Amino acid sequence: MNxxxxxxxxxxxxLTDFICSFFLRMLEFVHIQKTTKNIVNLxxxxxPIHGDLNCVDKVIKSHLSSDIPVINQISTYIxxxxxxxxRPIFHLLLAGxxxxxxxxxxxxxxxxxxxxxxxxLHDDVVDQSTKRRNIQTANAVFGNSASILVGDFLYSRSFQxxxxxxNMNVMKVLADATNKISEGEVLxxxxxxxxxxxxxxxxxxxxxxxxxxxxxCGKIAAIINKKDQNQVELxxxxxxxxxxxxxxxxxxxxxxxxSNEIGKNIGDDLREGKVTLPLILTxxxxxxKDRGILTNAIKTGDINYLPSIVSLIKKSGAIDEIKEIANQxxxxxxxxxxxxxxxxxxxxxxxxxxxxLLRSV
Amino acid sequence: MNxxxxxxxxxxxxLTDFICSFFLRMLEFVHIQKTTKNIVNLxxxxxPIHGDLNCVDKVIKSHLSSDIPVINQISTYIxxxxxxxxRPIFHLLLAGxxxxxxxxxxxxxxxxxxxxxxxxLHDDVVDQSTKRRNIQTANAVFGNSASILVGDFLYSRSFQxxxxxxNMNVMKVLADATNKISEGEVLxxxxxxxxxxxxxxxxxxxxxxxxxxxxxCGKIAAIINKKDQNQVELxxxxxxxxxxxxxxxxxxxxxxxxSNEIGKNIGDDLREGKVTLPLILTxxxxxxKDRGILTNAIKTGDINYLPSIVSLIKKSGAIDEIKEIANQxxxxxxxxxxxxxxxxxxxxxxxxxxxxLLRSV
Numbered sequence: 001m002n003x004x005x006x007x008x009x010x011x012x013x014x015l016t017d018f019i020c021s022f023f024l025r026m027l028e029f030v031h032i033q034k035t036t037k038n039i040v041n042l043x044x045x046x047x048p049i050h051g052d053l054n055c056v057d058k059v060i061k062s063h064l065s066s067d068i069p070v071i072n073q074i075s076t077y078i079x080x081x082x083x084x085x086x087r088p089i090f091h092l093l094l095a096g097x098x099x100x101x102x103x104x105x106x107x108x109x110x111x112x113x114x115x116x117x118x119x120x121l122h123d124d125v126v127d128q129s130t131k132r133r134n135i136q137t138a139n140a141v142f143g144n145s146a147s148i149l150v151g152d153f154l155y156s157r158s159f160q161x162x163x164x165x166x167n168m169n170v171m172k173v174l175a176d177a178t179n180k181i182s183e184g185e186v187l188x189x190x191x192x193x194x195x196x197x198x199x200x201x202x203x204x205x206x207x208x209x210x211x212x213x214x215x216x217c218g219k220i221a222a223i224i225n226k227k228d229q230n231q232v233e234l235x236x237x238x239x240x241x242x243x244x245x246x247x248x249x250x251x252x253x254x255x256x257x258x259s260n261e262i263g264k265n266i267g268d269d270l271r272e273g274k275v276t277l278p279l280i281l282t283x284x285x286x287x288x289k290d291r292g293i294l295t296n297a298i299k300t301g302d303i304n305y306l307p308s309i310v311s312l313i314k315k316s317g318a319i320d321e322i323k324e325i326a327n328q329x330x331x332x333x334x335x336x337x338x339x340x341x342x343x344x345x346x347x348x349x350x351x352x353x354x355x356x357l358l359r360s361v
Numbered sequence: 362m363n364x365x366x367x368x369x370x371x372x373x374x375x376l377t378d379f380i381c382s383f384f385l386r387m388l389e390f391v392h393i394q395k396t397t398k399n400i401v402n403l404x405x406x407x408x409p410i411h412g413d414l415n416c417v418d419k420v421i422k423s424h425l426s427s428d429i430p431v432i433n434q435i436s437t438y439i440x441x442x443x444x445x446x447x448r449p450i451f452h453l454l455l456a457g458x459x460x461x462x463x464x465x466x467x468x469x470x471x472x473x474x475x476x477x478x479x480x481x482l483h484d485d486v487v488d489q490s491t492k493r494r495n496i497q498t499a500n501a502v503f504g505n506s507a508s509i510l511v512g513d514f515l516y517s518r519s520f521q522x523x524x525x526x527x528n529m530n531v532m533k534v535l536a537d538a539t540n541k542i543s544e545g546e547v548l549x550x551x552x553x554x555x556x557x558x559x560x561x562x563x564x565x566x567x568x569x570x571x572x573x574x575x576x577x578c579g580k581i582a583a584i585i586n587k588k589d590q591n592q593v594e595l596x597x598x599x600x601x602x603x604x605x606x607x608x609x610x611x612x613x614x615x616x617x618x619x620s621n622e623i624g625k626n627i628g629d630d631l632r633e634g635k636v637t638l639p640l641i642l643t644x645x646x647x648x649x650k651d652r653g654i655l656t657n658a659i660k661t662g663d664i665n666y667l668p669s670i671v672s673l674i675k676k677s678g679a680i681d682e683i684k685e686i687a688n689q690x691x692x693x694x695x696x697x698x699x700x701x702x703x704x705x706x707x708x709x710x711x712x713x714x715x716x717x718l719l720r721s722v
Contacts, residue, residue: 066544067544068544068547068548068551070547070551071544071547119513122509122510122513125505125506125509126505126506126509126510144486144487144505145486145487145550146547146550148483148486148487148509149483149487149543149546149547149550150543150547152480152483152516152539152542152543152546153540153543153544153547155513155516155517155539155543156516156536156539156540156542156543157540159520159532159536159539159540160533160536160537160540162532162536163529163532163533163536166529168524168527168529171520171523171524171532172521172524175517175520175521175523175524176521178513178516178517178520179514179517179518179520179521181513181517182510182511182513182514182516182517183427183428183429183432183514185510185513186429186431186432186507186510186511186514187429189506189507189510190429190431
């Protein structure tokens with residue numbers, strides 16, 4: 001049991017909910033301060049794989065070649081648009097955790113970034129987004145049609161690259177993940193503008209649309225290093241928790257960051273009718289008048305509701321609750337990573353998980 | 362040299378262009394009448410693979426399952442919307458030409474239909490089409506977003522099915538084909554509304570967007586039957602000619618069929634600014650006034666130009682010229698198929714090629 005859990009247990013019968021919550025927030029603050037010290041920036045986290053990330057950049061560049069200039073143009077635009085390459089980093093760190101990082105890992109990391117980029121291109125069309133990573137989205141610059149087709153190009157290019165790796169297990173994991181991602185995106189679309197969506201439906205969506213690719217990053221790290229099924233499962237589970245933290249942080253940021261910090265337009269989720277956890281929890285904790293405002297905002301996606309919604313979310317304490325959920329996933333990663341591993345990769349993985357969470361603080 | 366070629370040669374120095382053209386059209390008419398007799402309908406052509414097509418239907422149905430109802434709904438909608446399954450038929454007939462049709466061929470035929478369907482879903486969004494196969498397009502019924510995402514679902518599902526076949530060569534051919542298709546679609550987009558596009562640019566597009574998947578159908582038929590590289594190339598080349606005939610016929614129909622016959626809205630190509638061969642050849646053969654009309658129509662995509670454009674195309678003789686080009690590809694298929702094969706498959710393949718061409722008569 002970690003310190004937060006212990007205090008929770010000790011105080012549950014002794015103090016009012018208010019005092020308990022006060023203590024927990026204080027502790028969380030200390031915890032965040034402590035972990036913040038461990039985090040300088042992504043550059044420090046990725047120190048053990050600095051050379052590998054350069055190799056990944058080269059692989060990506062060398063596979064972007066098409067005889068059709070606009071394909072190179074759009075692919076390069078989005079791949080160079082300041083993405084943090086979280087998935088390649090995660091895969092490489094896991095590959096180094098109990099084994100050697102090889103050329104195959106550079107290829108896999110690039111393939112995963114291609115798949116991720118293809119989903120971004122299609123998502124931005126679906127969501128009619130205009131800003132991502134502080135620059136205009138590809139669809140805003142090049143149009144929806146080009147974004148759809150270049151997304152298809154990147155998808156199929158990633159499968160061409162998988163053929164080169166020549167490992168049917170890797171192929172299976174990535175084909176399955178890609179399929180689940182599309183299911184997650186469809187689910188999200190069906191759930192949109194529906195204020196009845198609950199937590200379990202929300203987690204179903206984010207496990208599909210976000211966590212599956214992190215799971216795949218983990219699974220393949222173990223498969224390529226010829227680890228046994230237990231290790232494949234272990235890395236996959238770490239990936240799942242990692243993906244959930246990542247998406248929780250993203251969904252918090254949409255209501256608590258500022259446009260420059262998060263790199264996209266504030267309130268995009270609301271506009272698109274995405275029923276994310278901040279809204280779900282706030283609805284649960286609100287009185288009927290506030291629930292009416294939230295329900296209307298979700299149904300209409302009217303961005304004019306944003307200031308009221310942000311204030312209701314703030315008042316409800318939903319963000320703290322989500323951070324606590326994310327912290328539980330972080331604790332699970334810490335437990336799963338506890339053991340005899342290559343220490344520098346182990347440390348970086350933990351820092352990366354904390355970094356993902358602390359984006360939302 | 363075939364009879365048309367022979368007459369061309371004999372008459373080139375003897376008669377005026379007009380008389381030559383008259384003879385050629387007469388001969389072509391006789392040729393078409395002759396071949397029409399050989400064609401009853403697709404049901405007769407596909408007689409040797411009737412049972413196999415039922416198996417393909419079963420494979421398709423069994424792989425459409427998703428826990429998300431709307432995915433099944435859209436996939437089933439488009440897969441049951443009266444497509445002729447030309448690619449599965451072509452693959453199965455080639456598989457039987459010099460070998461046995463096995464379960465793997467049913468899988469491949471289904472995979473290819475999935476890939477084709479995914480491209481249709483995305484193309485209809487890109488082209489903003491509203492009618493295909495005489496019913497509303499999926500994007501018109503379910504919206505663009507759902508069509509994009511279900512297209513991604515079918516793409517990735519097809520790669521999941523490829524994993525089951527467990528043959529990296531098959532995987533490579535399909536990944537390469539899918540990538541080329543997306544390049545072809547992007548090229549078509551870039552070329553749109555540009556009256557300067559010439560024949561060679563047009564053929565580049567259709568070889569990528571249409572012929573590549575027929576080539577893949579052929580290649581894989583040979584690969585699965587463990588044929589040598591020569592046979593792989595032979596089947597691939599037959600596929601290429603087949604794909605070109607198919608697309609030429611399609612592009613003729615857009616200006617000469619009626620909406621019910623072709624199953625889509627007449628003039629869709631013009632509206633979308635697609636610079637197809639009927640337009641390219643008519644521009645080449647027109648006087649400067651008519652060229653002006655054609656150029657404006659391509660630039661604006663204004664559907665009000667359609668009656669004038671149809672009349673100019675008719676006057677120019679472009680359709681006959683395209684039919685002659687398609688006939689040359691048909692002759693090549695006849696030559697390539699000449700040899701000691703399983704006769705019923707050989708006959709059906711030839712009938713299928715003629716059927717594809719005669720759609721446009």
